[in-house]
Amino acid sequence: MSETSVTFSEDQAAAYDHVADMLRSAGVDLDNALLTPPRDSGAKDGTGVMAVIGKAGSGKTLLLAELYQALVSAGVGVVSGDYESRKNQSRRTLAILAPTNKAASVLRLRGVPATTIHRILYTPVYDPEYERIAEWLAGHGERPEIEDLSDVALDRAEKFYAGNKSIPGALAAAGLRGSDFITGWKRREEPLDIGFVDESSMLDDRQFDDLKEIFPNLLLCGDPAQLAPVNQSGSMVFDALPAPRKLELSRVHRQDADNPILDLAHALGDPALEFHDFERMIEDIAQRDERVVWGQRVEVDLMARSPVLVWRNATRIRLINAFRSVYGAPEDAMLEGEPLICDGIELPMKHRKKRLDLEARGLIRGAQVIYLGPGRKPGFSRLHVLGAEDPQVSAASIVKIEKPDEEEPFIPFAARMGATFLHGAAVTIHKAQGSQWDTVQVFAPDLFVAARMGRVEAGQALWKRLAYVAITRAQNRLIWVVRNRLSKPSHELRTDDLRAAPAAALTLETQEI
Numbered sequence: 001m002s003e004t005s006v007t008f009s010e011d012q013a014a015a016y017d018h019v020a021d022m023l024r025s026a027g028v029d030l031d032n033a034l035l036t037p038p039r040d041s042g043a044k045d046g047t048g049v050m051a052v053i054g055k056a057g058s059g060k061t062l063l064l065a066e067l068y069q070a071l072v073s074a075g076v077g078v079v080s081g082d083y084e085s086r087k088n089q090s091r092r093t094l095a096i097l098a099p100t101n102k103a104a105s106v107l108r109l110r111g112v113p114a115t116t117i118h119r120i121l122y123t124p125v126y127d128p129e130y131e132r133i134a135e136w137l138a139g140h141g142e143r144p145e146i147e148d149l150s151d152v153a154l155d156r157a158e159k160f161y162a163g164n165k166s167i168p169g170a171l172a173a174a175g176l177r178g179s180d181f182i183t184g185w186k187r188r189e190e191p192l193d194i195g196f197v198d199e200s201s202m203l204d205d206r207q208f209d210d211l212k213e214i215f216p217n218l219l220l221c222g223d224p225a226q227l228a229p230v231n232q233s234g235s236m237v238f239d240a241l242p243a244p245r246k247l248e249l250s251r252v253h254r255q256d257a258d259n260p261i262l263d264l265a266h267a268l269g270d271p272a273l274e275f276h277d278f279e280r281m282i283e284d285i286a287q288r289d290e291r292v293v294w295g296q297r298v299e300v301d302l303m304a305r306s307p308v309l310v311w312r313n314a315t316r317i318r319l320i321n322a323f324r325s326v327y328g329a330p331e332d333a334m335l336e337g338e339p340l341i342c343d344g345i346e347l348p349m350k351h352r353k354k355r356l357d358l359e360a361r362g363l364i365r366g367a368q369v370i371y372l373g374p375g376r377k378p379g380f381s382r383l384h385v386l387g388a389e390d391p392q393v394s395a396a397s398i399v400k401i402e403k404p405d406e407e408e409p410f411i412p413f414a415a416r417m418g419a420t421f422l423h424g425a426a427v428t429i430h431k432a433q434g435s436q437w438d439t440v441q442v443f444a445p446d447l448f449v450a451a452r453m454g455r456v457e458a459g460q461a462l463w464k465r466l467a468y469v470a471i472t473r474a475q476n477r478l479i480w481v482v483r484n485r486l487s488k489p490s491h492e493l494r495t496d497d498l499r500a501a502p503a504a505a506l507t508l509e510t511q512e513i
Contacts, residue, residue: 006066012059015052015247019067019219022050023194026217028092033074037090038193039216049212051200051220051238054249055269056472057262060221063249064196065112067219068096071194079192081119082389083126083134083167093193095120095215099202101362103434105387107198113165114198115389118364121210122185130171130181137161137170149174168390185360188214195219199434201226201236208237225269225468227430227457234458260289265472268464275451275463279444282480292478297485298441300326303425304339304370304493306437308481309470311446316426317402319443322486323425324401327493332412334371334399337493339424340383341431342367346398346417358395362388363419366431371399372495379415384498391498395419429470440474442467444482 008016020030026048027036054060071094072078079095096114098104107114126134133149135141137157146154153174160166160173171181195215197203200222203211211218220238228234238246267273267281286294298308303323310316329335344365345355362385363369372382372392381397396418400409409422426443447470451463458465471478 009059011249012063015063015249018247019050028074028076030070030074035075035092038092048217049241050245051241052247052249053222053224053238055223055225056265058249060249061110064198064221065110068112078113080113081115095192096196098198100366100434101385101387102368103199106436117207118359121188122360123188124182125184125186127181127183133171134167137167193217200238202229202434203237204229205237226433227465227469230430260285260292261471261474261478265468268468275448291476295479295481296483297487298481300487300489302439302441304337306439307424308426308441308443309429309432310426310443311429311450311466315443315446316428318404319426320423321404326486326489331410334412335493336371336373337495338371340369340371340421341424341427342369343420343422346420358419361393363395368424370495370498397421429466432473433469436473436475438475439477441479441481442470444480445484
């Protein structure tokens with residue numbers, strides 16, 4: 001194994017060497033920092049795909065970060081999804097991807113420049129004049145002279161880009177809006193080179209096929225103990241890979257060895273463990289470690305930023321309505337600070353460009369959003385997209401509030417079409433995959449119901465898979481809620497903890513539709 005800045009466990013070192021061998025055969029020699037031009041082969045026939053799998057705490061993210069650093073040190077360029085120069089197409093490149101904004105933001109907080117899969121599948125089309133600025137910032141051209149931009153504005157863009165390699169961010173620092181320099185979005189036509197995909201247990205076959213079309217060299221990182229995508233019949237895309245291309249990390253990393261949340265997650269691997277034994281384990285740990293809490297009620301203050309994780313839709317809807325009730329939310333309006341979950345985009349095919357605009361700004365299915373207030377036009381909302389690099393947007397919105405025992409949701413307000421949202425104070429454990437929060441509340445009565453039903457998924461009791469995914473969403477603190485109660489709020493809903501920047505308008509004009 002080549003020299004790295006950390007000490008790997010034995011299985012991490014073996015995985016690093018296997019991935020390095022795959023890259024070497026593709027013309028990227030990490031040991032000697034030698035690069036040959038990319039070749040368009042490999043992933044389509046499966047020979048360029050490798051997976052690193054392991055449970056929570058086994059060091060997948062650490063390994064991915066070290067491989068990223070080694071590739072950059074060898075001279076491989078990083079494709080971030082916001083701008084790509086058409087020059088120097090023979091350069092070796094790396095893109096680091098995650099299925100959701102939240103999952104990508106977890107990697108970015110660890111110094112890994114991740115973006116969403118969607119932002120790689122679709123690329124921005126730049127106005128030619130402002131593309132000159134982008135090429136200059138990327139080091140491929142002379143400093144341009146732009147009639148509408150002063151030297152001071154260009155200096156601001158240069159200074160921003162020096163500290164944050166984001167072309168849209170740099171142009172925004174110069175006083176430009178996205179609609180000034182991005183004229184549209186298009187499906188990627190040219191292949192890329194090396195792709196790393198975190199949280200790959202969330203991928204379905206269609207997404208996997210898309211990635212193999214784009215990346216001749218593809219590394220998947222995933223957790224086989226999580227829940228498979230709903231349409232995958234209990235299987236994950238890396239399950240079918242041959243053994244030599246599926247590397248398993250089994251050892252819990254040293255710095256995680258005293259983490260009670262990970263201890264609970266790994267205890268679920270015991271086939272003899274019953275639900276009541278697991279709850280006693282949680283109760284015992286809670287008495288001696290403040291990172292695990294035996295909760296007698298749902299803490300409503302946490303629900304605005306960290307949703308309660310449930311199994312059943314009926315529980316989710318009941319908790320959402322209780323949340324809105326204790327805050328005094330009217331039925332015909334949203335309160336600033338209420339959490340939402342994007343449920344997709346409702347637009348006909350003729351408005352494909354507008355759909356791509358919305359999705360490119362982070363409004364993809366499953367995105368977590370905070371409502372900031374009404375927009376300037378009827379049906380528009382100002383929104384903060386959690387985990388997005390440029391989080392504040394204004395978009396035509398359709399908000400649906402589901403009611404207990406009612407088939408049709410109540411819609412407090414809506415544009416005729418646009419981004420659709422469900423309330424986000426509670427979410428199903430399936431939808432929580434890929435996300436992490438500092439503190440997580442798990443609604444245990446739901447998992448008790450799953451245990452009593454005796455359902456099995458991919459050879460393991462369903463309640464264990466649900467519990468594993470739910471508790472590993474917690475970064476620092478787990479609250480295991482055992483009673484169907486809700487606390488009173490200690491303060492009103494707030495938005496002052498979010499970055500107070502002007503929302504970038506997404507011009508989804510209602511009169512055009």
